[in-house]
Amino acid sequence: MPVAIEIEARDDEARAGILRTPHGAVPTPTFMPVGTKGTVKGLTPGDLRSVGTGIVLGNTYHLYLRPGVDLVQKAGGLRGFTSWEGPMLTDSGGYQVFSLAHRRKISEEGVRFSSVYDGSSHFFTPELTTKVQEVLGADIAMVLDECPPANASREYHADSLLRTARWAKRCKETHSREDQALFGIVQGGLHPDLRKESLERTVELNFPGYAVGGLSVGEPREEMLQMLSLVASRLPADKPRYFMGIGDPVGILQVIALGVDMFDCVLPTRLARHGTALTNDGRINLKNAPYRRDLRPLDPECSCEACKGYSRAYLSHLVRENELLAHRLVTLHNVHFTSELCGRARAAIVEGRYREFIEAWILRYAGGRPLDVAR
Amino acid sequence: MPVAIEIEARDDEARAGILRTPHGAVPTPTFMPVGTKGTVKGLTPGDLRSVGTGIVLGNTYHLYLRPGVDLVQKAGGLRGFTSWEGPMLTDSGGYQVFSLAHRRKISEEGVRFSSVYDGSSHFFTPELTTKVQEVLGADIAMVLDECPPANASREYHADSLLRTARWAKRCKETHSREDQALFGIVQGGLHPDLRKESLERTVELNFPGYAVGGLSVGEPREEMLQMLSLVASRLPADKPRYFMGIGDPVGILQVIALGVDMFDCVLPTRLARHGTALTNDGRINLKNAPYRRDLRPLDPECSCEACKGYSRAYLSHLVRENELLAHRLVTLHNVHFTSELCGRARAAIVEGRYREFIEAWILRYAGGRPLDVAR
Numbered sequence: 001m002p003v004a005i006e007i008e009a010r011d012d013e014a015r016a017g018i019l020r021t022p023h024g025a026v027p028t029p030t031f032m033p034v035g036t037k038g039t040v041k042g043l044t045p046g047d048l049r050s051v052g053t054g055i056v057l058g059n060t061y062h063l064y065l066r067p068g069v070d071l072v073q074k075a076g077g078l079r080g081f082t083s084w085e086g087p088m089l090t091d092s093g094g095y096q097v098f099s100l101a102h103r104r105k106i107s108e109e110g111v112r113f114s115s116v117y118d119g120s121s122h123f124f125t126p127e128l129t130t131k132v133q134e135v136l137g138a139d140i141a142m143v144l145d146e147c148p149p150a151n152a153s154r155e156y157h158a159d160s161l162l163r164t165a166r167w168a169k170r171c172k173e174t175h176s177r178e179d180q181a182l183f184g185i186v187q188g189g190l191h192p193d194l195r196k197e198s199l200e201r202t203v204e205l206n207f208p209g210y211a212v213g214g215l216s217v218g219e220p221r222e223e224m225l226q227m228l229s230l231v232a233s234r235l236p237a238d239k240p241r242y243f244m245g246i247g248d249p250v251g252i253l254q255v256i257a258l259g260v261d262m263f264d265c266v267l268p269t270r271l272a273r274h275g276t277a278l279t280n281d282g283r284i285n286l287k288n289a290p291y292r293r294d295l296r297p298l299d300p301e302c303s304c305e306a307c308k309g310y311s312r313a314y315l316s317h318l319v320r321e322n323e324l325l326a327h328r329l330v331t332l333h334n335v336h337f338t339s340e341l342c343g344r345a346r347a348a349i350v351e352g353r354y355r356e357f358i359e360a361w362i363l364r365y366a367g368g369r370p371l372d373v374a375r
Numbered sequence: 376m377p378v379a380i381e382i383e384a385r386d387d388e389a390r391a392g393i394l395r396t397p398h399g400a401v402p403t404p405t406f407m408p409v410g411t412k413g414t415v416k417g418l419t420p421g422d423l424r425s426v427g428t429g430i431v432l433g434n435t436y437h438l439y440l441r442p443g444v445d446l447v448q449k450a451g452g453l454r455g456f457t458s459w460e461g462p463m464l465t466d467s468g469g470y471q472v473f474s475l476a477h478r479r480k481i482s483e484e485g486v487r488f489s490s491v492y493d494g495s496s497h498f499f500t501p502e503l504t505t506k507v508q509e510v511l512g513a514d515i516a517m518v519l520d521e522c523p524p525a526n527a528s529r530e531y532h533a534d535s536l537l538r539t540a541r542w543a544k545r546c547k548e549t550h551s552r553e554d555q556a557l558f559g560i561v562q563g564g565l566h567p568d569l570r571k572e573s574l575e576r577t578v579e580l581n582f583p584g585y586a587v588g589g590l591s592v593g594e595p596r597e598e599m600l601q602m603l604s605l606v607a608s609r610l611p612a613d614k615p616r617y618f619m620g621i622g623d624p625v626g627i628l629q630v631i632a633l634g635v636d637m638f639d640c641v642l643p644t645r646l647a648r649h650g651t652a653l654t655n656d657g658r659i660n661l662k663n664a665p666y667r668r669d670l671r672p673l674d675p676e677c678s679c680e681a682c683k684g685y686s687r688a689y690l691s692h693l694v695r696e697n698e699l700l701a702h703r704l705v706t707l708h709n710v711h712f713t714s715e716l717c718g719r720a721r722a723a724i725v726e727g728r729y730r731e732f733i734e735a736w737i738l739r740y741a742g743g744r745p746l747d748v749a750r
Contacts, residue, residue, distance in 0.1 A: 037692075037693075037696050037698060038689070038692060038693075039693060039698050039699075039700045041698060041699050041700070042699035042700060042703065043700070044680070044684070044700065044703075044704075045684070046680075066692065066695070066696060067667070067688070067691075067692040067695075071667070071668055071688060071692075074668065074670065074688075075670060075686060075688060075689065081686075081688075081689055082689065083684045083685055083689075292442070292446070293446055293449065295449065295450060305419070305421075309419070309420070309458045310458055311450060311456075313442070313446060313449075313450060313456075314413070314450065314456055314457065314458075317412070317413060317441065317442040317446075318412075318413075318414060320441070320442075321412050321441060323412060323414050323416060324414075324416050324417035324699060324702050324703065325414045325416070325417060325418070325419065327699050328417065328419075328699065328703065329419075
């Protein structure tokens with residue numbers, strides 16, 4: 001198996017491990033910053049290493065459309081193209097097809113959609129997205145799944161999960177790259193029985209790792225956690241578990257508590273570009289007046305380049321003037337913050353004090369305010 | 376004198392020296408990247424050091440309006456605010472008042488203008504801009520000058536240079552910071568006799584350094600060089616000479632040939648944000664089709680981070696997608712390229728082969744095309 005996880009410690013359901021990949025080992029739980037178009041916006045691979053990023057996610061949908069797979073192949077795959085030499089994961093493009101495309105038509109064969117860039121028509125099949133991901137060459141590829149809208153009917157979800165399972169089988173049959181692992185994805189909406197059915201149909205295909213998809217898409221956080229708990233407790237304990245699309249600090253700690261090893265989200269980087277920094281005392285919106293003259297660092301406990309070198313006042317000035325350096329430095333900080341949070345969670349799991357850690361951490365972060373549950 | 380130049384070598388009129396400042400020594404000739412609003416767009420101070428920047432320019436006009444002098448003062452001056460610890464120069468804001476403000480009214484006392492940010496009314500006097508620059512705390516401050524439009528009448532230029540000389544005197548009388556040098560500015564448009572008069576009236580005030588202003592504002596390059604030659608040959612040989620506003624490689628080499636030690640321009644950084652890179656074989660517009668699939672570095676002879684880590688194809692992709700990292704990496708390259716060009720010019724001067732160097736360099740850079748004279 002090119003990708004495997006060694007679980008070093010458990011604390012209730014939470015797991016601390018090492019994800020082994022052909023391009024390096026990653027301590028888990030781990031946050032994967034999203035390199036949408038072949039770049040984690042504003043950061044170099046060197047920056048990512050400096051803030052403790054272990055594995056980066058690439059978006060097949062975007063890269064397939066721009067700059068195109070042939071060019072990435074010519075450049076030696078996504079790693080050669082972007083100069084990120086560490087572990088990578090690519091999604092299948094399924095999520096983007098279902099969240100970005102205005103026009104799409106699903107059939108048993110695949111999904112036809114219009115490009116978000118120029119409206120041109122494209123057709124993704126399980127075979128195509130698998131082959132494309134083989135060319136992109138990440139350590140981990142994902143099956144093509146359908147991610148139905150949160151408000152789709154139960155009947156729709158029931159049909160959809162069966163199609164997703166059939167697609168998963170086709171992806172697996174197509175996949176041949178031996179230095180790349182293909183992960184399955186569990187869907188099923190917010191219906192416990194459908195989640196269980198999707199889980200069984202995915203696990204019986206015996207993937208080297210499993211993702212939980214279709215959650216954190218607008219449902220109440222409590223429901224999300226119930227579904228995740230149901231699925232995670234039934235996933236093979238010896239395989240990596242990837243929760244798709246969570247990046248707020250509280251949510252990260254909550255899914256870790258349920259046994260998740262990996263997760264991705266654009267939230268930390270997107271917030272940064274809107275001038276919002278994550279700190280141990282909650283979010284800071286640098287556009288707000290109090291930070292204009294605040295000479296403290298973003299987070300006095302943080303050791304990142306942004307916190308070591310600059311004040312909130314300076315960063316607030318850069319944010320107000322929409323300066324490139326604002327986006328860069330706050331992004332750097334937010335990714336560092338999120339990586340470090342995972343590292344602290346890991347240490348707490350290893351030391352058997354995860355429950356205390358998460359309670360104390362959330363209490364401080366939320367500061368008595370309602371929990372921060374935005375995606 | 377807080378700021379002085381030691382001339383190490385001459386080759387005809389060209390000079391190689393060391394500019395001594397309270398915050399470090401800078402080999403000259405030197406290009407000063409422009410940190411308009413307290414940041415060289417997209418780069419950190421560490422980046423600037425890594426590409427060989429010796430001295431950074433700050434814009435008094437912008438910093439006075441945003442974030443305001445009181446905040447910069449509270450942060451320990453521009454150096455404390457921005458974390459750039461090396462030598463700095465601030466302009467007086469005069470150029471921006473005359474180039475950016477839609478409404479302005481000049482009197483003997485000073486100039487009233489509307490803020491480019493919010494239209495609010497402000498009044499710059501020689502005394503105010505001098506005091507503001509003392510608070511900003513750069514190693515070199517500039518007198519408040521009027522930079523008349525290129526098409527102003529001879530009579531206007533004649534009056535204006537006299538007012539600029541009177542303002543220079545008031546700046547000098549106001550200036551009291553002992554760890555900061557105040558430079559005078561020679562104006563006079565494209566009129567040789569007015570240039571000489573402005574020169575005499577400025578030099579008689581005995582500044583520790585002199586700038587040549589009001590050139591490279593749209594006039595033919597040949598005329599610019601004639602005016603500069605006239606002025607430079609009459610400036611005190613033992614004082615630093617600063618040509619305001621030149622940044623294209625050919626222009627830089629040409630003003631160095633006439634004895635200029637320092638120069639600034641937004642061109643290298645602005646070009647970068649529009650996707651154009653400077654190379655030894657001329658400019659490259661990364662939006663152009665040939666670079667889409669070009670896996671070579673921007674400039675194979677360049678050792679900057681952008682050239683060592685990334686291909687033209689990758690950078691072209693980032694430019695097309697308007698990614699933050701495009702602006703950052705191409706800016707880094709263009710500043711590195713310009714700094715290195717100054718270093719090569721310096722070596723050629725020291726070795727007494729500047730004429731051969733400049734001829735060979737321009738021949739290759741221009742590649743038989745008409746000389747690149749855009750500002």
